[in-house]
Amino acid sequence: MKFRTALLSFALTATLLTGTAVTAVSSGGGRPAAAAPEEAEPTTRPIDPQLFTDTGDGGRNTDATVRQATDKKTNHLPCIAKREVRNVRYKGTRTEWPSAAEWRVSGWGPHQTLRLDRKVSVANKIGSTFGLSAEVVSSSVGFDVTRTQEVGISVSAELTQKAHYQLQAGAVFKVYSYDVYYTPGEWLVSGMWGSCTPKDNAKPYRVGSSTAGKFWTFDHKTVKV
Numbered sequence: 001m002k003f004r005t006a007l008l009s010f011a012l013t014a015t016l017l018t019g020t021a022v023t024a025v026s027s028g029g030g031r032p033a034a035a036a037p038e039e040a041e042p043t044t045r046p047i048d049p050q051l052f053t054d055t056g057d058g059g060r061n062t063d064a065t066v067r068q069a070t071d072k073k074t075n076h077l078p079c080i081a082k083r084e085v086r087n088v089r090y091k092g093t094r095t096e097w098p099s100a101a102e103w104r105v106s107g108w109g110p111h112q113t114l115r116l117d118r119k120v121s122v123a124n125k126i127g128s129t130f131g132l133s134a135e136v137v138s139s140s141v142g143f144d145v146t147r148t149q150e151v152g153i154s155v156s157a158e159l160t161q162k163a164h165y166q167l168q169a170g171a172v173f174k175v176y177s178y179d180v181y182y183t184p185g186e187w188l189v190s191g192m193w194g195s196c197t198p199k200d201n202a203k204p205y206r207v208g209s210s211t212a213g214k215f216w217t218f219d220h221k222t223v224k225v
Contacts, residue, residue, distance in 0.1 A: 109159025
C-alpha cells in the first residue's frame with residue numbers, strides 16, 4: 001500500500017514540474033506504464049514564388065498546385081509553356097447604343113431640331129483573353145484594346161411629326177476576332193527551383209476564340225418615345 005501511494009505521489013510531482021500529463025498505471029510487474037512521447041510538429045516547406053510567376057507571354061501559370069509544388073517526390077508537373085494569339089481577322093463593324101443620358105436628347109415635334117453636342121468617353125473593347133495579358137492581345141490585333149478616349153458628338157435631327165422623339169448616338173467599333181492557342185509543357189522542379197518547358201513534340205492546341213473592338217466613329221438615330 002505504501003509503495004503504491006509513493007508511486008502516485010511521484011507521478012503527480014512529475015506532472016507539476018514538466019507540465020506533461022503522466023498516467024501511472026500499474027502493470028503486472030508493479031511498474032507504471034511509460035507515457036506516450038509527444039509528436040514532433042510537422043515542418044512546412046516554403047513555396048518558391050518562381051514556380052508560379054509569369055510565363056513570359058502575359059499569362060500566369062496556375063496549373064501546378066501548391067500541394068504538388070511542395071511535394072519533394074514530384075519533379076514533372078503539367079503547365080502551359082506558351083500562350084499565343086493566332087488567326088486575327090476583321091469581322092466588320094458593330095454599333096453599340098449606350099443608355100447613359102449624355103448619349104441622348106429628347107423633344108417634341110414638329111418644327112423642331114434636336115441637337116446633341118457634347119463630349120463622351122469611349123473605350124475600346126476586349127473579350128475573353130484565356131490567360132493572356134491585354135498587352136499581348138493588343139500587339140496581336142494591332143491596337144490598344146484598353147484605350148479610352150474622350151470624343152465629341154455633334155449630331156442633329158429635324159422633327160417633322162407631332163410626337164415625342166429621342167435622338168440617340170451610338171459608338172461604332174471595328175471588330176476583330178482571334179484564336180488563342182496553348183502549348184503544353186511541364187515543370188522541371190529541382191529542389192526549390194523550376195521552369196516550365198514545352199514537352200517533346202508538343203503541339204499547340206486551340207482553347208477558344210474571342211473578339212476585340214476598336215472605336216471608329218459615331219452613328220445616330222431618331223425614335224419616337
